[in-house]
Amino acid sequence: MPTQFVPRAARITRNTNQPTAFGEPVYVTRPPLPDLDQFHSHLEDIWRSARLSNGGAKHKALEDALREYLQARHISLFNNGTMALIIGCRALRLSGEVITTPFTFPATPHVLSWNNITPVFADIHPETLTLDAARIEPLITSRTSAILAVHVYGMPCAVSDIQDLADAYGLKVIYDGAHAFGTKVDGRPITDFGDATMLSFHATKLFHTGEGGALVVRDPSLHKRVELLKNFGIKQEFDVVMPGINGKMNELQAALGLLTLRLVEAERLARTLVATVYRERLAQIEGLTCLDLPPNVQDSRQFFVIRINSAVSQIDRDALYDRLKEYNIFTRKYFHPLCSQYNCYRLLPSSSPKNLPVAHRAAEEVLSLPFYGSLGHDGAHRVCDAITHIMGHR
Numbered sequence: 001m002p003t004q005f006v007p008r009a010a011r012i013t014r015n016t017n018q019p020t021a022f023g024e025p026v027y028v029t030r031p032p033l034p035d036l037d038q039f040h041s042h043l044e045d046i047w048r049s050a051r052l053s054n055g056g057a058k059h060k061a062l063e064d065a066l067r068e069y070l071q072a073r074h075i076s077l078f079n080n081g082t083m084a085l086i087i088g089c090r091a092l093r094l095s096g097e098v099i100t101t102p103f104t105f106p107a108t109p110h111v112l113s114w115n116n117i118t119p120v121f122a123d124i125h126p127e128t129l130t131l132d133a134a135r136i137e138p139l140i141t142s143r144t145s146a147i148l149a150v151h152v153y154g155m156p157c158a159v160s161d162i163q164d165l166a167d168a169y170g171l172k173v174i175y176d177g178a179h180a181f182g183t184k185v186d187g188r189p190i191t192d193f194g195d196a197t198m199l200s201f202h203a204t205k206l207f208h209t210g211e212g213g214a215l216v217v218r219d220p221s222l223h224k225r226v227e228l229l230k231n232f233g234i235k236q237e238f239d240v241v242m243p244g245i246n247g248k249m250n251e252l253q254a255a256l257g258l259l260t261l262r263l264v265e266a267e268r269l270a271r272t273l274v275a276t277v278y279r280e281r282l283a284q285i286e287g288l289t290c291l292d293l294p295p296n297v298q299d300s301r302q303f304f305v306i307r308i309n310s311a312v313s314q315i316d317r318d319a320l321y322d323r324l325k326e327y328n329i330f331t332r333k334y335f336h337p338l339c340s341q342y343n344c345y346r347l348l349p350s351s352s353p354k355n356l357p358v359a360h361r362a363a364e365e366v367l368s369l370p371f372y373g374s375l376g377h378d379g380a381h382r383v384c385d386a387i388t389h390i391m392g393h394r
Helices: 036-049 059-068 081-091 105-116 159-169 220-229 251-261 264-282 317-327 357-365 375-392
Strands: 074-078 096-102 118-121 143-151 171-178 196-200 213-217 235-236 288-290 303-307 366-368
Touching: 036 059, 036 251, 059 074, 059 251, 074 081, 074 220, 074 366, 081 105, 081 196, 081 213, 081 220, 096 105, 105 118, 143 159, 159 171, 213 220, 213 264, 264 288, 264 375, 303 317, 303 357, 317 357, 317 366, 317 375, 357 366
Parallel strands: 096 118, 096 143, 143 171, 171 196
Antiparallel strands: 074 213, 196 213, 288 303, 303 366
């Protein structure tokens, strides 16, 4: 990621002997929200049009704005990211088995189950925590139709290696990019890779529409199929050409998205300042490491994640997670437990812990810290004060 200017105040390291609790709960994220009067103005437009859904003016305007912002030629908006991923699998006509990661949000394997596809879990890379390309090939069988990989925390997958495997075996590649809004690799948008990429616009995301999502594809014919599938398969008023479903984004969501998009760059910069404080302060703690993206990657700034090595530190991840609550700091164990440990997947042969040692270790070590612009410089220091105190360091 290109070096960004960081104000001098954000580079000052502060040490506090005794941390103080926040007066209100501090959660992992807080959505940027536009001015209510501006949103009300958009609502007045919608009320005048009396069109609440089915591709109205706000929907079209947001689609155009995101196409430009993301440099995505073929983009379809959805009522949520999970529906976008379900329809993406359907549009690609996937079947049989799809190789995916156990280290992800449950929606990732669930979309396969909803398409009557068996998820096959492959282990993750020990540094990037994304699907390990070296673990994919041994799992490919005659039933494999695709690879569903996740850009975890906005960390890009090994896109070149995955594409080489897909080309060699005639497989489709679909990416879960829920954490990767705005991520770039060597200046290329993350949506340039694979056959399709899902983006989530849930309220927990940096860019959001309250609920919502998108599917970006490269093939114009695939885009047409996606558009049909998300609207009941209706081609013309009396012509239903395939069994689709209702995945459309409504006008209220789109209006919120139009305003939120204006806030993204300022929010991204504010989160960069929070990240600077975290990295400077937490680097001093033995047994704690911050997840670092390669220098050729533009960070989505969706999460800030640390790992606790209990063999080195004086406290393990779970104890830190619990004790931070004493200071009104509510972190998240993203991702624990692994999807392969859920009752609906744990009996799959690929779910055996012996096949997923790296993922199991990561699930016991990762912790997502509060990460949003309004936390600010002082709030970030207070979080670090608490972590430093709990872990026995000054």
